[in-house]
Ligand SMILES: Nc1ncnc2c1ncn2[C@@H]1O[C@H](COP(=O)(O)OP(=O)(O)OP(=O)(O)O)[C@@H](O)[C@H]1O
Ligand SMILES: Nc1ncnc2c1ncn2[C@@H]1O[C@H](COP(=O)(O)OP(=O)(O)OP(=O)(O)O)[C@@H](O)[C@H]1O
Ligand SMILES: [Mg+2]
């Protein structure tokens with residue numbers, strides 16, 4: 172049985188021009204694997220993650236023919252049941268990490284609070300675990316950083332704090348929305364290793380939303396490509412260069428390379444897609 | 445156009461930048477790359493006049509000294525910054541239209557309507573988004589609003605902190621091409637922070653590599669393209685970037 176199964180997922184917002192579907196009939200399943208989602212800016216990647224988590228902001232509306240997680244139908248759950256699931260079984264790193272942290276609570280305390288849902292740990296133990304989690308995501312001076320407020324950490328440190336908070340929960344389903352966009356390639360590799368370990372050793376499922384095509388192509392088991400609210404193509408790991416859909420091919424073409432000498436980068440002719 | 449000499453910054457007794465020095469000539473595009481938490485954004489904030497305390501000398505624009513700062517108004521015409529965190533830098537209750545109009549209003553510039561529309565087109569934002577609020581946009585759409593705002597006043601110096609990290613690579617290509625054209629047409633000066641070395645190869649002439657609050661190497665982009673960086677940290681970044 173798959174961990175997550177999604178059928179005909181739709182997310183709709185009212186706008187001045189009538190209701191707009193920002194996710195349009197998405198279907199996929201997730202096993203105990205690393206699934207990448209790439210796609211156009213504004214194509215509905217974050218809304219898809221939020222819909223699975225029950226975090227689509229009002230006045231957005233979510234519908235689906237099926238939304239099953241671990242044998243449980245997510246559609247009929249109350250707000251409280253949803254919140255309980257988010258604390259324990261599923262967790263998401265949002266795209267704007269600092270925005271999702273509480274601005275007036277110190278970093279260390281926020282990680283400890285995230286752990287409190289598991290209940291059993293004493294205060295001292297939670298503190299130790301929080302410092303360990305910060306060390307695991309390659310924060311060099313965890314004692315200092317634990318005492319900082321969110322606006323006092325760098326962009327990449329904020330992302331790593333969010334990953335630490337997700338990882339301490341060891342949820343069955345992790346959704347990470349651009350979790351490494353502010354990390355240097357060296358720290359990024361180490362953070363991805365932690366997530367890979369959770370997937371292979373603990374059998375978790377991971378959805379990784381990212382614009383970093385090369386990273387996703389190397390690191391994920393398979394990739395969904397989204398364009399205008401729909402999945403236009405699924406690609407097997409390592410097969411990015413064989414992509415068929417014109418949007419995906421356009422993406423690959425517009426990637427700069429490290430020995431780049433072109434005067435202009437090719438861009439998509441959106442009118443032709 | 446940008447002069448940084450022996451810049452040091454501490455936060456409550458913890459030193460995060462140690463004697464950082466570099467110069468960027470008029471019309472040059474210079475990259476800061478390096479470790480997460482090494483102090484890149486702090487350098488940009490110091491240059492943008494947003495750090496209350498530092499030591500060292502900073503000059504930006506036409507022979508101005510940050511010890512003897514411009515008025516906020518004059519500074520805005522000399523230098524604009526795109527912040528790493530576009531959500532935090534956009535006012536939550538101002539529409540995109542308000543945000544893009546504001547700098548024009550403050551400086552009493554004409555043709556505001558057409559300028560706003562032209563800028564939306566330039567950064568690839570549909571015109572129908574004009575009256576939306578930041579939370580009604582996706583991450584990459586917000587990032588484009590922040591870039592558009594910085595470009596409204598045509599400042600000669602742009603400080604760009606990860607300007608394309610939330611954009612898919614096709615939109616990134618459009619923005620990078622736009623920045624390159626603007627630089628060629630108007631001889632703009634860029635100081636760009638990025639983790640993406642290929643972006644440096646495309647847009648920049650030189651780069652400085654930071655590690656733990658220090659510049660460990662300053663190089664021409666040619667050295668990056670050909671894998672000839674001399675510091676061991678620079679080599680590590682190159683290897684990781686190419687081979688994962
Ligand atoms: N409150 C809202 N009202 C109307 N439209 C909205 C609202 N919030 C988001 N949208 C639209 O929904 C679409 C999908 O947004 P989403 O955040 O899922 O995009 P994304 O694929 O994550 O993009 P990015 O890569 O830029 O983060 C976007 O076009 C956005 O403008
Ligand atoms: N207001 C502050 N109070 C305390 N420490 C701060 C403050 N602002 C920044 N720092 C610290 O300064 C260091 C450098 O931060 P900075 O944001 O400049 O890093 P960065 O190189 O931009 O990293 P990233 O690539 O992750 O964005 C970090 O250790 C950060 O915690
Ligand atoms: Mg998004």
Ligand SMILES: [Mg+2]
Pocket residue numbers: 325326327484485486528605
């Ligand atoms: Mg930064």
